[in-house]
Amino acid sequence: MDNRPIGFLDSGVGGLTVVRELLRQLPHEEVVYIGDSARAPYGPRPAEQIEAYTWELVNFLLTKNVKMIVIACNTATAVVWEAIKEKLTIPILGVILPGSSAAIKSTKTGKIGVIGTPMTIKSDIYRQKIEMLSPDMSVTSLSCPKFAPIVESNEIRSSVAKKIVYETLSPLKGKVDTLVLGCTHYPLLSPIIQNVMGPEVKLIDSGAETVRDISVLLNYFQINRSRDVANHHQFFTTAGVASFKAIAQEWLGTDISVSHVDLEKSEENHV
Amino acid sequence: MDNRPIGFLDSGVGGLTVVRELLRQLPHEEVVYIGDSARAPYGPRPAEQIEAYTWELVNFLLTKNVKMIVIACNTATAVVWEAIKEKLTIPILGVILPGSSAAIKSTKTGKIGVIGTPMTIKSDIYRQKIEMLSPDMSVTSLSCPKFAPIVESNEIRSSVAKKIVYETLSPLKGKVDTLVLGCTHYPLLSPIIQNVMGPEVKLIDSGAETVRDISVLLNYFQINRSRDVANHHQFFTTAGVASFKAIAQEWLGTDISVSHVDLEKSEENHV
Structure with a gap:
């Protein structure tokens, strides 16, 4: 205790x-x-x-x-x-190792997407950790610079938020079966993210x-x-x-x- | 390393x-x-x-x-x-704490089922661990004495196996949203268990x-x-x-x- x-x-x-x-x-x-x-x-x-x-x-x-x-x-x-x-x-x-391990546990196709801030994505740390644990995984990373500011300014229900999420994530659609929300702000956007990615994609909430x-x-x-x-x-x-x-x-x-x-x-x- | x-x-x-x-x-x-x-x-x-x-x-x-x-x-x-x-x-x-934590993470209704061997269920250890971590959870336990022998004798695809699983689990049907497979043998029976419990129940594989x-x-x-x-x-x-x-x-x-x-x-x- x-x-x-x-x-x-x-x-x-x-x-x-x-x-x-x-x-x-x-x-x-x-x-x-x-x-x-x-x-x-x-x-x-x-x-x-x-x-x-x-x-x-x-x-x-x-x-x-x-x-x-x-x-x-x-x-x-x-x-x-x-x-x-x-x-x-x-x-x-x-929060990076928990998200990485959970993504490996979740994926069936081995195709994992990671979204995060420019610094997180530039660091390439999710790819490194996931491949260190399980080298056969294929990781596609995408920087989402506008997502955290939307949350900090409490605009998560605005039509602007929907538009930004839709446009930003379109390169990942249909490419992954698991998506790591690689920024602790992003679960606040998860209804929109799930809607864009489709119900078959498992979102990993690092929280x-x-x-x-x-x-x-x-x-x-x-x-x-x-x-x-x-x-x-x-x-x-x-x-x-x-x-x-x-x-x-x-x-x-x-x-x-x-x-x-x-x-x-x-x-x-x-x- | x-x-x-x-x-x-x-x-x-x-x-x-x-x-x-x-x-x-x-x-x-x-x-x-x-x-x-x-x-x-x-x-x-x-x-x-x-x-x-x-x-x-x-x-x-x-x-x-x-x-x-x-x-x-x-x-x-x-x-x-x-x-x-x-x-x-x-x-x-x-394997008990991992299964307990995962069940708490998974459940939405707070109604968790646990199945295991007579000794595991008699020990009441899943209920104790789950309620220690999160006291608002409601745990329903069920002893399944015939499941592990079915697996050890490699009869998991037999019609006898289906009948036993169906009959044993019927008291839990509709009562829980998460079911802990509280014996490491049970994931070998998970297709039958999922079928009996229904697709909306999340099975927790302690492995x-x-x-x-x-x-x-x-x-x-x-x-x-x-x-x-x-x-x-x-x-x-x-x-x-x-x-x-x-x-x-x-x-x-x-x-x-x-x-x-x-x-x-x-x-x-x-x-």
Whole structure:
């Protein structure tokens, strides 16, 4: 047993799709979440900047006494997960290996599509991980630079969103039987994505899959939280509270408390 | 990297459903398998006997220099997984937590069915694990004493098999949206089971799910096997080679080498 919270970080609100699955699959666990919406999206930024920003988020979570950190952002996982994992003693999970393993488990034809931010797709990390695990798989990757901004601005039900998703995904139609949503923002668009790709294509939600991995490690290390301890989730954003809270409450379906955090001041407070 | 094989044990041939998924999802890894068909099924045996037999299989696998052991048998996992995990330094995986987590991830109504051997169902371990992880789930368990013997005797396509599956599962029909095949023998009967339960019920194959857990731990501990090293799987049975080989080759779809092993002599050789 370990009653400390699990820390989640993301460039913005996308990681909430992982939290939603955590609350559903592992409702005893407690969440501390930080979204760097003030600097989202990370996708188009240079690797050095993504690395520096992600470390700031990790250091913030460490001040909250977390037992595990989930990098609930594909871009940050692609750039800096391995370096962070080497430096810390608590378990650090990214979202790329869970999505890769789940895609391999799901596919029947071996033809897997991956969609993500420009940085994630440029890193080629999904192809590398999938082929490392199972070399006979054929991976087709597609950069979707407009998807995360649609979600961050809460326009997921707009006709513009439908048009962008339809146009962007058309090169993948009929080419894959499994599609990895390689950005934690994308499950918010999954009804549109499923509609474009067709019902026979299995969408891999890296959030749901990452929670399976969280569960494996909690069980393995026997650090599940006690059922008898109430949990008080905490959400932090580097941008405005109102917009984050609106998206988060709609997505999580529950009332939550959100605080603004200034990472530089936060570090001053705690270092 | 760690190029040592992964050890699998089962009361008989049921654990081959886990191996089949391993060969598909993680084709670089190498397998050492031991099936105790001479003493199968374990389900009706007393717990002390199951514990003693399982330790014999574990000790045999340890002589093969394995990097991880998978108890690919629900009955043995229910009775002795925790005790084995405490004693060994290499990772030990059972098949019950993977199936439980996957069922929680899959269900939409929260109504989960579990079928297994008399011992697994009597142990009530699936209900305990599922409710420990997610207390709002409702678990209905059903003992299927005749299923594993049908598989061990390779009668899975007989009309008797269909009749038995139909009659046994009728109390669960329409009551659950997710059904855990809580015995590694049962995926061999999954076409019949799916037919009886209906297409809308999601069957959870503990083999496929356990391989997802294997993959998580291999990645976490960075003990994947190198792609550049050829693998030579080894299969052992405590009963006759011919019958084991016939079932294994049909199920795995590949030519394999099977050896008979006498566990008492084997222990004399290695202790």
